[in-house]
Amino acid sequence: MADVAWRKPKENSIAALEYGMEHADGVEMDLRLTAEGEVVIHHDPRTPSGKYPERYGYDDLKQEVALFDDLLDSSGFVDRWVNEARFVCLELKAPHPSSGAGGGWLRGKRMHDHLSRLLESVRSRIEEIQVPVQSTVFYSFDPYITPVANSGSGKYRHARLMPKLRQWGNWSTQRAVASPSFVSTSVPRLLAKQRRLGAPMLPLALEYIHGWTRHIPLGTSVGLKGAALDRFNRIRRGHPVYVWPAPLELEPQLLDAGLSCISDSINPELENTDGSNRCMRPATMPEIEGVRxxxxxxxxxxxxxxxxxxxxxxxxxxxxxxxxxxxxxxxxxxxxxxxxxxxxxxxxxxxx
Incomplete structure (x- = not known):
């Protein structure tokens, strides 16, 4: 019987998250709060049919988004998270201003309260299943993540995604709006900000450390080779860095530099681009005397x-x-x- 080719599951689906948790060192997911207070797993401000998740209850969304509670009902997913040292990045998503949720375009206290309810809902659930503190991190592009997490994340820790990407506009618009922050904030400044926040890790866009774009931010530039990598290592002193995107061709180089990769290529059929065998669990399947x-x-x-x-x-x-x-x-x-x-x-x- 011929082998069946691997088919990539839909992003942020239960199937995708279960598969990533089994075959990689962990997963990243995006969480939103519905109008009825349910936590759903969905990235974009709208669903494919055009609905803002924050305007509806899960019953109206279940054909398009996954429910966080359903993921936590997956014994395989939870067992790996709680007992096998897998890591989960939990991104808290702010609603699109046009949804009317979180204060709409005015934001303010209503946005703070919206993110607070979202974080509290997630935190209480992962506390129930006893997720270890160093096996997860909350983060968000929204600056309210800091006051919200400081008051409501309990024992769990958080980081802020920078530069800030807005919830409105297409990808090009979001990047254009974030450009001034990218230019003015070098990697040393990003690290200093995260350390002041008490963040356990630095989420970092690949553009900061690879290609010509790494020379754009004002201040000291860093990279993945030679003196630029030496500078990076001296600056971070082992501070954890999670890089996205982490393209397959750079994955070995990033991991060899001691950097974590947030990958869009969790595919068992892929090898390293040089043809060598690829290990998708470099952390949770360490090599001991030549055997992982x-x-x-x-x-x-x-x-x-x-x-x-x-x-x-x-x-x-x-x-x-x-x-x-x-x-x-x-x-x-x-x-x-x-x-x-x-x-x-x-x-x-x-x-x-």
Whole structure:
């Protein structure tokens, strides 16, 4: 019988998130709050039929979006998140101003309250299933993420996505509006801002570290090769960095630099572009004596040998004692570079 070709699931679907969680080191997903207070998984401001999720209840949306509670009913997904050291990036999405939710175009306190309800709903659910603190992060492009998370994220941590992308306009418009912030904010400044926020990681656009665009921001430029990479490593001192997009041809280079990849290529049929074998679980399937083994199945001493080797290779500033306190069969230190499935197995063509 001929092998059946792999078919990519719809982005942010239960199938995509389950697959990404099984075959990669974790997943990223986008969360929105419906008019009836349900948390749904959807990226764009509108559904394919043109509905703003924040204007409707889930019953009116269920043909187009997934329900977060349904994902948490998936035992395989939850078990990997809670017990096998997989990582999940939870992006909280602000509503489109024309939806009328969150104060519409006026925003203000109503937007703060909207994001607060969304975060509280998600936090309470992941607390119920006992997701480890270092196995998830909240983030958002909306600047209200900081006051909202500081007051309502409990033990979980957050980061802010920068430069800010608005919820309105197409991709080109969003990028054009964000351009002044991109120009004025170098990677060292981004890192400094995230550290002041107490963020456990830096979400970083690829344009900051690759290609001619890395020279645009005012200030010190960094990169993935030679002196530019050395500068980057000195500046970040092991601070975790999650890069998107992480194209397949750059994936080995990014991971070898100690950077996490948010990938649109969670496809088991793909190899590295040089033809070498690709590992989609570089963190949770570390190589021990030439054999890749599941993180949750190796011994405590083996885990610490791996962590010690990684710390030395990438110059982490965190002490071994602290790293040990963050390491168990179900958890990994923040610094570990991972391969994360963007929206599960990758974004759909034609979405923002």
């Amino acid at each position: 083994q599941p993180w949750h199945e190796i011994s405590g001493s083996e885990r610490m040998r791996v962590i010690s080797d990684w710390r030395k290779k990438w110059g982490w500033s965190t002490s071994l004692t602290e790293l040990k306190s963050l390491t168990s069969e179900s958890t990994m230190p923040w610094e570990v570079p991972r391969l994360i499935g963007h929206r599960g197995t990758g974004k759909n063509k034609g979405t923002l």
